[in-house]
Amino acid sequence: MNDDATLPDALTFEARLDRLAEIAVKVGLNLAPGQEVMMTASLEALDLSRRITEQAYKAGASLVTTIYGDDRATLARYRLARDESFDVAADWLYDGMAAAFRKGAARLAIVGDDPALLANEDPEKVARANRARSKAYQPALELITTSTINWSLVASATPAWAAAVFPDDAPDVALAKLWDAIFKASRVDAADPVAAWRDHNAALRKRRDMLNAKRFRALQFRGPGTDLRVGLADGHAWMGGASPAKNGITGNPNIPTEEVFTTPHAAMTEGVVSATKPLSYQGTLIRDIRVRFEGGRIIETSASSGAAVLERMIGTDDGARRLGEVALVPHSNPISQSGVLFLNTLFDENAACHIALGQAYSKCFVRDDLSAAELDAAGANRSLIHVDWMVGSAETDVDGIGFDGSVAPVMRKGEWVD
Amino acid sequence: MNDDATLPDALTFEARLDRLAEIAVKVGLNLAPGQEVMMTASLEALDLSRRITEQAYKAGASLVTTIYGDDRATLARYRLARDESFDVAADWLYDGMAAAFRKGAARLAIVGDDPALLANEDPEKVARANRARSKAYQPALELITTSTINWSLVASATPAWAAAVFPDDAPDVALAKLWDAIFKASRVDAADPVAAWRDHNAALRKRRDMLNAKRFRALQFRGPGTDLRVGLADGHAWMGGASPAKNGITGNPNIPTEEVFTTPHAAMTEGVVSATKPLSYQGTLIRDIRVRFEGGRIIETSASSGAAVLERMIGTDDGARRLGEVALVPHSNPISQSGVLFLNTLFDENAACHIALGQAYSKCFVRDDLSAAELDAAGANRSLIHVDWMVGSAETDVDGIGFDGSVAPVMRKGEWVD
Numbered sequence: 001m002n003d004d005a006t007l008p009d010a011l012t013f014e015a016r017l018d019r020l021a022e023i024a025v026k027v028g029l030n031l032a033p034g035q036e037v038m039m040t041a042s043l044e045a046l047d048l049s050r051r052i053t054e055q056a057y058k059a060g061a062s063l064v065t066t067i068y069g070d071d072r073a074t075l076a077r078y079r080l081a082r083d084e085s086f087d088v089a090a091d092w093l094y095d096g097m098a099a100a101f102r103k104g105a106a107r108l109a110i111v112g113d114d115p116a117l118l119a120n121e122d123p124e125k126v127a128r129a130n131r132a133r134s135k136a137y138q139p140a141l142e143l144i145t146t147s148t149i150n151w152s153l154v155a156s157a158t159p160a161w162a163a164a165v166f167p168d169d170a171p172d173v174a175l176a177k178l179w180d181a182i183f184k185a186s187r188v189d190a191a192d193p194v195a196a197w198r199d200h201n202a203a204l205r206k207r208r209d210m211l212n213a214k215r216f217r218a219l220q221f222r223g224p225g226t227d228l229r230v231g232l233a234d235g236h237a238w239m240g241g242a243s244p245a246k247n248g249i250t251g252n253p254n255i256p257t258e259e260v261f262t263t264p265h266a267a268m269t270e271g272v273v274s275a276t277k278p279l280s281y282q283g284t285l286i287r288d289i290r291v292r293f294e295g296g297r298i299i300e301t302s303a304s305s306g307a308a309v310l311e312r313m314i315g316t317d318d319g320a321r322r323l324g325e326v327a328l329v330p331h332s333n334p335i336s337q338s339g340v341l342f343l344n345t346l347f348d349e350n351a352a353c354h355i356a357l358g359q360a361y362s363k364c365f366v367r368d369d370l371s372a373a374e375l376d377a378a379g380a381n382r383s384l385i386h387v388d389w390m391v392g393s394a395e396t397d398v399d400g401i402g403f404d405g406s407v408a409p410v411m412r413k414g415e416w417v418d
Numbered sequence: 419m420n421d422d423a424t425l426p427d428a429l430t431f432e433a434r435l436d437r438l439a440e441i442a443v444k445v446g447l448n449l450a451p452g453q454e455v456m457m458t459a460s461l462e463a464l465d466l467s468r469r470i471t472e473q474a475y476k477a478g479a480s481l482v483t484t485i486y487g488d489d490r491a492t493l494a495r496y497r498l499a500r501d502e503s504f505d506v507a508a509d510w511l512y513d514g515m516a517a518a519f520r521k522g523a524a525r526l527a528i529v530g531d532d533p534a535l536l537a538n539e540d541p542e543k544v545a546r547a548n549r550a551r552s553k554a555y556q557p558a559l560e561l562i563t564t565s566t567i568n569w570s571l572v573a574s575a576t577p578a579w580a581a582a583v584f585p586d587d588a589p590d591v592a593l594a595k596l597w598d599a600i601f602k603a604s605r606v607d608a609a610d611p612v613a614a615w616r617d618h619n620a621a622l623r624k625r626r627d628m629l630n631a632k633r634f635r636a637l638q639f640r641g642p643g644t645d646l647r648v649g650l651a652d653g654h655a656w657m658g659g660a661s662p663a664k665n666g667i668t669g670n671p672n673i674p675t676e677e678v679f680t681t682p683h684a685a686m687t688e689g690v691v692s693a694t695k696p697l698s699y700q701g702t703l704i705r706d707i708r709v710r711f712e713g714g715r716i717i718e719t720s721a722s723s724g725a726a727v728l729e730r731m732i733g734t735d736d737g738a739r740r741l742g743e744v745a746l747v748p749h750s751n752p753i754s755q756s757g758v759l760f761l762n763t764l765f766d767e768n769a770a771c772h773i774a775l776g777q778a779y780s781k782c783f784v785r786d787d788l789s790a791a792e793l794d795a796a797g798a799n800r801s802l803i804h805v806d807w808m809v810g811s812a813e814t815d816v817d818g819i820g821f822d823g824s825v826a827p828v829m830r831k832g833e834w835v836d
Contacts, residue, residue, distance in 0.1 A: 034502060038510075043464070043486075053491045057498035062506040064495070068461075068486045073471045077482070080475035084452060088480040092456075092521065096514025103510065 011189065013179070019188045020154065021051035023255055025059050027197040028152030029106045030242075030251040033060030038100045040067050041110035045156035049110055052154075056108075065100075067093070071117055071160075077129075078121045086128040089136035098140035104247065107144060107151040114160035115343040118283025127312035130282050134316065134384040145386070147363040150249040153346050155182050164343050181340045185256040185347060197252065204241030207416070208260045211238040211328075214408065216400035219326060221273065221353070223396040225290060230326050230355065231268025233379040237366045238262045246368070258335060258350035261327035263364040265379030267296035269323050276352055277390040280343045284309040289389060297321045298357075314357060319383025325356035325364075331394045331414030345388045353392025353411070358383035429607065431597070437606045438572065439469035441673055443477050445615040446570030447524045448660075448669040451478030456518045458485050459528035463574035467528055470572075474526075483518075485511070489535055489578075495547075496539045504546040507554035516558035522665065525562060525569040532578035533761040536701025545730035548700050552734070552802040563804070565781040568667040571764050573600050582761050599758045603674040603765060615670065622659030625834070626678045629656040629746075632826065634818035637744060639691065639771070641814040643708060648744050648773065649686025651797040655784045656680045664786075676753060676768035679745035681782040683797030685714035687741050694770055695808040698761045702727040707807060715739045716775075732775060737801025743774035743782075749812045749832025763806045771810025771829070776801035 011019070025031050037056045041049040046068075053064045077085060101107060118126050134141075144151050157178040159171055165181075166174035183189060190196030221228045240260030244250040275289035286306030291298045298321040303310050314320045329336070329352055336351035360380040362370065370378065398411040409417045429437070443449050455474045459467040464486075471482045495503060519525060536544050552559075562569050575596040577589055583599075584592035601607060608614030639646045658678030662668040693707035704724030709716045716739040721728050732738045747754070747770055754769035778798040780788065788796065816829035827835045 033500070036506065036508075043461075046461070046488075050488070050490055050494070054494045054498060057494055057503070060500055062500070062503045063508060064491065065508045065511060066486075066488070066491065068484075070464075070468070070484070072468055073482065073484065076468070076472045076475055080472060082451070082478055082480070085475070085480045088454065090454075090481060090483045090518070092514045092518035092523070093483060093511075095517060096510045099513060100508070100510035105510070 036105040089132040091136035115280035201241040225274030266381035324360035358385035454523040509554035533698035643692030649683040684799035742778040776803035
């Protein structure tokens with residue numbers, strides 16, 4: 001095992017970018033020869049998307065199609081479009097993506113949005129546009145959340161994101177720092193990055209198997225501003241690291257990943273929870289979130305900024321007020337230890353224990369063939385959204401509560417008890 | 419009328435680009451408020467596509483979605499992909515476009531491809547990839563060729579295109595020259611460009627109405643290397659300039675346009691025709707095309723370069739050997755007079771009389787409600803391709819042949835007779 005045999009001096013930026021592209025294709029997607037790739041990326045991620053395209057063809061992709069988003073086009077819409085525009089989405093494009101997935105395409109998304117892109121736009125318009133987009137995306141998203149296909153997220157640094165993360169640095173310094181943090185978190189510098197990911201996946205699998213052996217009924221979170229009991233779905237299974245999709249391909253849906261996670265029961269969360277990091281939601285930073293659950297449903301919210309966006313987010317549908325995921329991440333992991341607040345869920349969720357409002361992952365069950373009615377009965381939540389937010393810190397304690405009422409310590413001060 | 423009141427000194431490059439974007443939206447699409455826009459563009463056309471996006475939102479677009487193509491990704495595929503890749507197309511994306519059109523979206527395409535992009539690639543792979551793409555695009559293309567929706571093509575200069583057009587100039591000079599030629603051909607410099615287009619459309623309409631009044635049975639082309647009789651489809655109608663789509667919107671499908679055109683009879687072209695300009699087809703330049711028709715079908719071909727690509731092109735299907743369009747363009751028009759060989763059909767077809775192999779436009783008929791069977795019976799050609807090539811010059815004579823055998827001069831030495 002050779003995770004830590006890094007080669008920082010030997011690798012140029014371009015070489016690290018190529019390695020990230022290789023990890024995205026070989027570890028993230030574990031692309032099958034002959035498989036089609038549907039990629040989404042911001043125009044600012046062009047360098048990485050082109051390298052991923054090359055790596056995908058090298059790995060045997062039949063065709064790589066990239067749909068580019070453009071922040072400037074998005075802003076032009078908010079500045080210039082008629083009011084009715086904000087209830088419209090490109091449903092034809094999302095339906096097309098779903099069709100691609102149904103015929104076997106893998107899905108890669110490059111993330112790295114400007115966390116404050118829409119901060120100055122009308123939150124009501126932002127919410128309406130997101131709602132329309134979420135609704136249009138639902139058929140495609142379902143094929144992702146049910147792991148019908150192999151899919152993965154990987155990140156590309158952008159100047160706007162870097163400026164938000166490192167506001168005190170010059171633009172080029174901030175960008176270089178963010179890239180460095182992304183490369184490190186994505187295990188790009190290991191002597192053999194693909195082998196390093198194999199070892200890391202084995203470690204996550206061990207933790208996941210331990211939690212599955214315990215078969216808890218609920219988890220109890222305690223920390224500053226948090227006293228929350230999260231009921232787990234009936235027949236839930238813990239997942240983490242590489243996971244097999246229904247198409248038989250075992251990839252890593254998130255690059256990086258440090259979490260093990262499962263499906264809570266949509267009606268069985270009680271108590272109060274306080275976010276331990278700001279949440280960047282569709283262009284707005286929501287700070288100091290604190291909510292109260294009763295019967296699995298949020299009944300009170302507060303936030304020191306972005307409260308209106310939070311309210312609109314949880315107003316998307318009934319499921320947006322309920323939990324669809326709970327995840328355990330030790331505070332000592334490399335992303336947390338970097339001390340960087342990435343303002344991006346893909347990274348920040350790997351720095352801390354977290355919960356997600358909205359759609360549950362149907363794959364987080366012992367049985368992988370549950371019908372929609374069976375998933376409902378087991379407590380799997382349904383929603384147009386799936387939004388992770390951080391509730392763990394170095395002060396977080398987690399207990400597992402058994403069906404016999406027994407209480408077993410799972411984490412103390414943010415670290416695994418074992 | 420003020421077509422020629424140009425303001426060359428008053429307009430910056432940016433202002434001309436904004437005007438081209440405005441023409442694309444207001445003249446090309448004649449976008450209806452609330453209409454969605456599906457745009458395709460090369461990444462190199464980003465500046466123009468963003469300005470079109472702005473103009474579209476200003477004109478009331480509900481949503482503008484741009485699908486960007488990337489030459490480097492295309493080349494990566496030819497360099498790295500497995501052989502089977504070249505029979506695959508993103509059918510899910512083209513089906514999505516067709517779905518967008520069916521629900522009312524307008525379609526704008528920014529052209530400006532590198533005419534030699536695929537010149538060094540295996541022509542067989544190029545042909546297979548184009549065939550797969552054409553097949554996938556067919557349902558969407560049909561909604562365009564039948565004018566079910568308003569659509570338009572507009573051009574953006576690119577360094578590779580400019581280098582091909584102006585090989586003796588420095589790159590920045592070539593690019594500036596090509597932009598200037600595009601702006602002039604697109605009537606960007608008129609005092610009021612939208613009004614100039616209104617006047618130009620009226621002039622084309624007058625010529626079109628005159629040809630429709632004559633109701634010729636066939637056209638006879640004569641010139642160096644050309645002695646060709648093109649039978650016209652039964653009930654054909656001449657079109658040109660602005661034309662109403664079936665959705666009730668009258669736009670200009672081509673920016674620029676100087677042609678009047680109609681549908682030939684697929685089985686009634688006889689004789690020999692020589693191209694008067696090179697044809698840029700899917701990345702290859704085909705020079706000195708000369709073909710012989712018998713019974714409407716090409717039975718002999720030759721070309722001084724690109725002959726294999728020509729053979730593969732006309733081998734796409736039976737309709738690829740037959741005519742789907744015939745167009746008359748006076749030699750004295752501004753694009754021809756510029757002397758620039760654009761190596762791009764959108765421009766070069768407006769410099770000369772031309773014919774197209776492949777799919778006919780069903781809109782070029784007196785009746786606009788012909789069934790597929792009626793179109794077949796009238797002689798409208800069917801094919802996966804539609805490729806225009808230039809057969810007119812300052813030496814071209816065209817006669818119109820009436821149903822009574824009468825012969826009327828239509829053009830002499832490339833100019834209208836009237």
